[in-house]
Every structure is written in structure tokens, then in C-alpha cells.
Amino acid sequence: MKNINSSVDRNIINRKSLLAFSSKPVEKVKLEIIFEAARWAPSSFNAQPWRYIYAGKDDKGYQLLLSLLFDSNKEWAKTAPMLILSITEMIDIKKNRINRFAFHDLGLSTANLILQATSLGLFAHPMGGFNESLAIEIFQIPNGFKAGAIIALGYPGNPSILSEDLLKRQTAPRVRKNLEEIAFKGGWKGKRSEPGS
Amino acid sequence: MKNINSSVDRNIINRKSLLAFSSKPVEKVKLEIIFEAARWAPSSFNAQPWRYIYAGKDDKGYQLLLSLLFDSNKEWAKTAPMLILSITEMIDIKKNRINRFAFHDLGLSTANLILQATSLGLFAHPMGGFNESLAIEIFQIPNGFKAGAIIALGYPGNPSILSEDLLKRQTAPRVRKNLEEIAFKGGWKGKRSEPGS
Numbered sequence: 001m002k003n004i005n006s007s008v009d010r011n012i013i014n015r016k017s018l019l020a021f022s023s024k025p026v027e028k029v030k031l032e033i034i035f036e037a038a039r040w041a042p043s044s045f046n047a048q049p050w051r052y053i054y055a056g057k058d059d060k061g062y063q064l065l066l067s068l069l070f071d072s073n074k075e076w077a078k079t080a081p082m083l084i085l086s087i088t089e090m091i092d093i094k095k096n097r098i099n100r101f102a103f104h105d106l107g108l109s110t111a112n113l114i115l116q117a118t119s120l121g122l123f124a125h126p127m128g129g130f131n132e133s134l135a136i137e138i139f140q141i142p143n144g145f146k147a148g149a150i151i152a153l154g155y156p157g158n159p160s161i162l163s164e165d166l167l168k169r170q171t172a173p174r175v176r177k178n179l180e181e182i183a184f185k186g187g188w189k190g191k192r193s194e195p196g197s
Numbered sequence: 198m199k200n201i202n203s204s205v206d207r208n209i210i211n212r213k214s215l216l217a218f219s220s221k222p223v224e225k226v227k228l229e230i231i232f233e234a235a236r237w238a239p240s241s242f243n244a245q246p247w248r249y250i251y252a253g254k255d256d257k258g259y260q261l262l263l264s265l266l267f268d269s270n271k272e273w274a275k276t277a278p279m280l281i282l283s284i285t286e287m288i289d290i291k292k293n294r295i296n297r298f299a300f301h302d303l304g305l306s307t308a309n310l311i312l313q314a315t316s317l318g319l320f321a322h323p324m325g326g327f328n329e330s331l332a333i334e335i336f337q338i339p340n341g342f343k344a345g346a347i348i349a350l351g352y353p354g355n356p357s358i359l360s361e362d363l364l365k366r367q368t369a370p371r372v373r374k375n376l377e378e379i380a381f382k383g384g385w386k387g388k389r390s391e392p393g394s
Contacts, residue, residue, distance in 0.1 A: 007230045009208065009316050012237055012309050033204045035380040039373050040209055041308065044325035048373060051387045052380045061383035093390045100300075101325050104345055107304020108323075111238065112209050114305075115312065119206050126305075128241035128298050139385045148301055176236050176245060183232040183249045186258035188336045190248045193290045 011115040018123040019076040019170040020162050021154035025056055026082045030120050034153075037116030041109035044101035049089040050109040053139060057081050064138055065150060070129040073150075076166055077127065080152035085135060086110055086126075091144045106148045117153060125152045208312040215320040216273040216367040217359050218351035222253055223279045227317050231350075234313030238306035241298035246286040247306040250336060254278050261335055262347060267326040270347075273363050274324065277349035282332060283307055283323075288341045303345045314350060322349045 005013065035052065043049060055061035057080075065083040066074060077083065088106040092099035099105075110126060117124040132147040141147075159167055184190060202210065232249065240246060252258035254277075262280040263271060274280065285303040289296035296302075307323060314321040329344035338344075356364055381387060 004233045008234045012234050036201045037205050037209050103300035104304040107301040108308045111305045111308030188338050
């Protein structure tokens with residue numbers, strides 16, 4: 001596996017859901033490059049359902065974004081110099097029905113964002129743990145859109161700022177299912193995930 | 198914009214939803230690297246909901262995958278040396294409820310797959326236009342999983358194999374919403390998409 005791993009794109013391998021951020025702000029030009037990457041993702045019928053609300057630590061909106069997070073995320077995400085809320089348009093306007101790819105295509109765009117951040121020496125950590133209906137309400141996002149994730153963005157900080165538990169989490173080895181559990185030749189060979197797996 | 202564009206990761210810029218594929222098969226080792234990239238995506242609670250069924254042109258399953266596509270996709274995708282069906286696990290097994298990130302995280306994984314393919318000189322074109330319930334039925338995929346996309350994978354072929362309409366589609370410039378339409382500082386500044394936009 002090591003052999004294959006070494007052939008994988010460095011941004012994919014170096015990407016990590018970091019917990020300790022430096023206070024160094026994200027440069028405006030880097031942020032623009034990151035959103036430019038997100039912008040060029042493919043999407044079903046080129047609908048581009050993705051939207052992003054972002055705020056640096058001193059910007060209007062940052063404390064709101066932070067307040068939406070579950071405590072378990074707030075604990076570490078408060079060190080992030082930039083928070084980004086991802087949003088997706090649920091309606092297929094051409095067909096006047098739900099776009100079943102709204103979340104899928106938001107994921108395609110967000111992966112671009114994350115990998116571009118990695119490529120620029122930054123880390124982007126997407127979180128699902130936040131109050132998504134409150135996010136829609138608090139930012140007065142119109143009907144037809146849903147909140148995706150809140151993404152913490154910044155440069156790596158000194159891990160010593162982390163609690164013992166968080167430090168353990170940040171330094172734990174990344175684990176994944178085996179390749180044979182996710183990619184099947186010619187037909188279905190999968191199984192359901194088991195609790196705790 | 199040109200300036201910013203030139204700073205974006207080459208795989209993101211070079212990625213293209215190609216229509217004309219060469220008959221050259223996808224090397225086994227490259228396919229493995231591509232799935233390895235997909236494997237390392239982040240996911241909510243590391244649930245890794247993504248699964249992939251793949252088949253090369255002479256493999257069992259290829260004709261089945263091709264038969265699932267809408268005619269408008271079949272027309273060009275039949276030249277792809279490899280077809281991949283993406284699938285996602287809808288259940289959050291730890292919480293015994295729907296995983297609202299099932300499609301989002303499938304998107305994160307599929308973006309890795311697509312960018313890794315690009316990095317290896319291949320092109321991956323995801324399609325939403327196929328019979329997704331028949332896909333589940335025909336491949337006997339158990340309850341709790343949904344079909345995502347069918348992805349055509351291969352090397353670029355001679356565009357002269359395309360019909361006039363498809364050639365026009367393949368050579369059309371890539372268009373996207375402006376950055377200001379998708380990324381907002383501090384609060385919501387978006388609007389709904391309009392038909393034909």
C-alpha cells in the first residue's frame with residue numbers, strides 16, 4: 001500500500017483535519033485562489049449549487065459562525081482564523097424539482113476548496129457538527145438552500161494549545177476502510193458499515 | 198481572473214468532462230491509485246460512505262453500467278474504456294439515522310478520484326443522467342445505499358469520433374458563475390439560480 005500511496009497526489013495525502021490553528025490570518029489572495037478552485041468543480045447540468053459564506057476572525061459573521069458549532073467543535077475551531085459555511089441550492093431550477101445532486105456537487109466543490117487550501121500550505125477542516133437550521137435562519141438564507149458544512153481554515157498552529165484529548169485526536173493515525181471494502185470489480189461486493197467500524 | 202486562475206492547482210484547471218475517449222484501456226495500477234485517492238477523502242465522523250463498482254470494456258458489468266445511462270449519455274460514454282458507478286451509504290450507523298452527509302461526502306471522495314485521474318493523464322466524467330433505482334436493483338445493492346453517479350474514465354480520444362453536436366459540446370468554453378455569486382464575506386449575498394443561467 002505504501003507504494004500506491006506514494007503515487008497519490010500530494011495534496012490528497014497531505015490534507016488533514018487539523019485541530020490546532022495558528023493565529024496567522026489567511027491572506028486575501030490565497031482565499032480568492034481557494035474559492036476559485038471551488039468554483040471550477042463539475043456539477044450536474046452545470047447547476048453549480050454551491051455557495052460559501054466566509055469570515056475572518058475580526059470580520060462580521062465570525063462569531064455567528066462560531067456560535068453555530070457544537071461545543072465539541074467550538075472547543076478547537078475557535079482558534080481558526082477563518083470560518084466558512086457551505087450552502088447548497090436544493091432546487092433543480094430547469095426541471096422544477098429537487099436536485100438530487102445538491103449535496104454531492106457541494107462535496108465536489110468543497111473537495112476542490114480543501115485540496116487547494118492544502119496546496120497553499122493551509123489546512124481546511126470541514127465539520128458536520130453544527131446547528132444547520134439555525135445557520136439558515138441566522139444568515140437569512142432564502143428557501144431552497146440548505147447548509148452543508150462549516151469549514152475551519154488556517155495555518156497549522158502549535159499543538160501545545162490543544163487539550164490532551166484533542167492532541168491525541170490530532171496526532172492519531174488516519175484510518176480508512178481497505179480498498180477492497182470500497183471498490184468492487186464488475187459487481188457489488190460490499191457490506192453495510194458496522195457500528196464502531 | 199487570469200492571474201488567479203494561474204495559481205489554481207493544475208489538476209483542478211485541467212479537469213474536463215471529456216466526451217471523446219480513446220480505446221486505450223485504463224492501466225490496473227492507475228486505477229488502483231485513483232481509488233486510493235478516493236479512499237483518503239474526509240467524511241463526517243469518518244463514516245466513509247462511498248463505494249464504487251467499476252468495469253472495463255471487456256469486464257462483466259460494463260454493459261450493465263452502460264445500459265443504465267440515459268441515451269444522451271450512452272451516445273458518447275460507450276467509447277469510455279472504463280465505467281464506474283458511485284454508491285453511498287445513507288445510514289449513520291452510530292446514530293441509527295440518515296447520514297445527511299452521505300451524498301456530500303461521496304462528492305468529496307469522487308472529487309479526489311476525478312483529480313487523481315486528471316493527475317495521471319486520464320479524464321473522469323461524472324454523469325447524473327442514469328436510472329439510479331434500476332442501478333440499485335440490477336447490482337443487488339442492499340437497502341441503505343443509494344446510487345450517486347456513473348463516471349466515464351479514460352484517455353482522451355480523437356474528437357472526430359464525435360457527432361457535430363457532441364463536438365460542439367466538448368469544445369465549448371467552460372463557464373461558471375462569478376466568484377461574487379458564490380462566495381460572500383460576512384453574510385448571505387446570494388440569490389436563487391434562474392432558469393437558463
